[in-house]
Amino acid sequence: MAADKRILALGAVATVLVLATGGIWLSQTKDSDPFGQCRKSVVAGGMEAFGAPFTLTNQQSQRVTDKQVFAKPSLVYFGYTFCPDVCPLDVSRNGEARRLLSERGLDVNDVFITIDPNRDTPEALQSFAEVQDPELIALTGSSEEIDAVAKAWRVYYKLNNQDDPEDYLVDHMTNTFLVMPGQGTVEYFGRDVSPEDMATRTACFVNAAK
Template sequence: MIRLYSMLAVGLIAALLGGLGYMVYTGQNQAEFAQCRGTSISGGAGAIGGPFELVDHTGRVVTEADFAAQPTLIYFGYTFCPDVCPLDTARNAQAVDILAENGYEVTPVFVSVDHLRDTQEALAEFVRFMHPEMIGLTGSEAQIRAAAQAYRVYFAIQETDDDFFLIDHSTFSYFLLPGHGFVDVIRRDQTPEQVADVLACYIENA
């Protein structure tokens, strides 16, 4: 069962919404997708993304190569997150449905940053609830940190003596295109319709 904790925790997590923000700023767009990108990536789009090995919600070992042939929208969070993660993940799922209605297939992916509680079973329940095509990924602490580092994702587990701890984390989503890899970040203030428009622009111009 997906557990939602006190809404007081939202303020704490919301304070970290920038997370990766210091690396993402308005500036000159890369020429290839200038008409699509609303942000410029510090170090260029090639500075984000890379190899990883994780386990999906069915128990299958996957790597970045498993997502190379399909437009993919990746979000890092955890199933025990009180509000931000469910809202952002649901937003991504809605955007994927809007795109599907217009003939574009995008795979939604949820990468857990909670190696202690997000078992295969917990992830399976979460992604089934969010979207039938969503893929949940988890792994050992080292595997998760390697994937987070590749995407320049910040997360930190709060110290506590019980199992009801929160995890501070950045809240961007990451869009990958076949033949291009990572191309842009999606901010959490963007609506499902806005996300769908941005992703469709990339797909049409790839």
Template sequence: MLRIIRISSLLLLALVAGIWGYAWTTKGPNETLGEAFAARLAGVFGQEMAVPSAGGGGMQMPGGISLGGAFELVDQTGKAVTERDYAGRWLLVYFGFTYCPDICPTELGTMAAAIDLLGPEGEAVTPLLITIDPARDTPAALADYVPRFHPRLQGLTGTPEQIAAVARRYRVYYARAQRPDMTDYLMDHSSFIYLVGPDGRVRSLFRPEMTPEQIAAAVGGQMRAAVRAGS
């Protein structure tokens, strides 16, 4: 039995390494390595997600793909929170970190602008930043960071194990990246914005190149469709 477990582990490691290499060689010009890896991984272990059209509706979740779910984290005030604290609300969720030099601030700004563009509808949407760098992103660090983007943006952190658990539920790729020319480290990570419905499940994903107008239109459409469907 132990031999079978070892062989299975080696095969899994070889598969993941192969997917990483494939993502490296096939990633698009506007696609980060983390996004490429996450997309190729989803294609192997789940179901390939359709790329959104130029009109912008986000990636709709196909049948058989379920993202989101339970988590146990801590918000920027130091309060322990779970998915139950957000039950019944729409969420825009982004996985990033406060030391991120470029894409995280850009995407958080886009997310905040989209919520403001929704007008009164935006009051029903809670924006969340879930860190993938819990070693540095303490509640105090998040409390200083999140108000820079939106007054209602909440920052969530936790233990490395808690972050890993919620990242798995959302199929988020992240890894520490130490560059030779830098004394500090960065985090390589996938960079989707997740629209989460009142049931706690992801309804759409938005790629980095989408505008606040596109995201706002897609979120508003999902919210109105849910009202018509009674969910």
């Protein structure tokens, strides 16, 4: 009986120590992360594992680097202009979030990277941007360049062009990434996030970086 009591007592002490240590670790982790109070997404390896340097072509046929594109906080979406429904809705949502942030005095880029470079020429991207968001930065490149960029952001896509090389659909992921200058990718947003929620969460990161 006495031994059982000692075991129970030691177990209780161990539990308290584990909880206390865990609380200290979580507190230190949050304190060490300048965006800790803003993050809602958790991924294996951390968000810093997303992204890599690139050089792509914008809708003005200019070659631009990641440093030029991400000179401001940026909402980044991977899609294609021939997408019948999902991409236009998502890009429109991102554009509305950018406008809401602008009304708050926060300057954020709205970025679209095609996953269909064969059809998404600079001219096609220009027409798409004019409809979606006049401030949209739309990017294309060679198939190899797009493959590398998509892989860096862990974006899955598949061209279903085996039967029809012109009129085909593309399977793809629909996350929007938030990239901060000098910090890399810090967050991502799913399709269910509203423009207002995206703007509020993005503003948290932008203000925390100041």
